[in-house]
Amino acid sequence: MKIGILITGRLKSTRLPLKLLLPLKGKKVIDHVIERAKQVNYMDQIILCTSYHPQDYPLIEAALKQNIYYFTGHPDDVLRRLFDAATFFQLDYILSITADNPLFSIEYANVIANDARLYQPDYMYIEGLPIGIGLYGISYDALKTVIKIKNHIDTEIWGHWFNQPDYFHVRTIQGRKGDYRNTRLTLDTYEDYLFLQRVTTQMPREELYNYQSLLKVIDQIPHGEIHNNNIIQKQLPSDIKNEINLFYKED
Numbered sequence: 001m002k003i004g005i006l007i008t009g010r011l012k013s014t015r016l017p018l019k020l021l022l023p024l025k026g027k028k029v030i031d032h033v034i035e036r037a038k039q040v041n042y043m044d045q046i047i048l049c050t051s052y053h054p055q056d057y058p059l060i061e062a063a064l065k066q067n068i069y070y071f072t073g074h075p076d077d078v079l080r081r082l083f084d085a086a087t088f089f090q091l092d093y094i095l096s097i098t099a100d101n102p103l104f105s106i107e108y109a110n111v112i113a114n115d116a117r118l119y120q121p122d123y124m125y126i127e128g129l130p131i132g133i134g135l136y137g138i139s140y141d142a143l144k145t146v147i148k149i150k151n152h153i154d155t156e157i158w159g160h161w162f163n164q165p166d167y168f169h170v171r172t173i174q175g176r177k178g179d180y181r182n183t184r185l186t187l188d189t190y191e192d193y194l195f196l197q198r199v200t201t202q203m204p205r206e207e208l209y210n211y212q213s214l215l216k217v218i219d220q221i222p223h224g225e226i227h228n229n230n231i232i233q234k235q236l237p238s239d240i241k242n243e244i245n246l247f248y249k250e251d
Helices: 031-037 052-067 080-086 106-119 139-149 190-201 211-220 237-248
Strands: 003-008 047-051 069-074 093-098 125-126 138-139 170-174
Touching: 003 031, 003 106, 031 047, 031 052, 031 190, 047 052, 047 080, 052 069, 069 080, 080 093, 080 139, 093 106, 093 139, 106 125, 106 170, 138 139, 139 211, 170 237, 190 211
Parallel strands: 003 047, 003 093, 047 069, 125 170
Antiparallel strands: 093 138, 125 138
16 A cells, blocks of 8 residues: 655645744744654655645755655646545545645654555544644545545645545544643644644654643643634534535435
8 A cells, every 4th residue: 555645735824824844943933834844653655745836846945955756736626636645646546645744743653654554445544633633644545535426626625525434434532631722833823833833842852742741831831721722623514514415415
């Protein structure tokens, strides 16, 4: 089985322009994501998946400097971009990581990578972790199936297409008790950026990849465990969700 990490990212954000190029503890956000991906076990390839728009060229430059592959695909259809990249690189299984999550858990990524080889589920996700820490596993066959049946181009939020236990083999990874904090560790707003700066500044460089060290720092910050939890995370519109449910119900 050939497994790869696909890092999806673009520079189109209007709420926080060029956010993936912002500095975080002496490095660009995108570099943190790539360097964490390099720490994940059992990976055959790491690929940055961005668009063919010129505005995203700085991300390609980052991939080249980090000596990883890149793939340019559809600007809005994220699932199509993932599928085309997986097809081009002949991957059997992918770990999907958004570049908005520079502190994603390497430990849990290893769990997904290991379970992909052991159980080969169509779709894997993690419950019980803060926003920005988790990631997803998808089989190439499941990607291929969804690409054939989906009827939307804007697939930035795509999990509901796969989280259909009656149709796909779905495996849920449960976060350990004590690993959850009701806080945001993703990068979508300026407030998110300030918090990530504060967290990473307080972490020793040699502990940046350690999730338990990250939790300790959050717990030491006043109200850190509930930081930015008033920000509403972007969700799949209910009409599209209902449409997807209806499709699988009728199939």
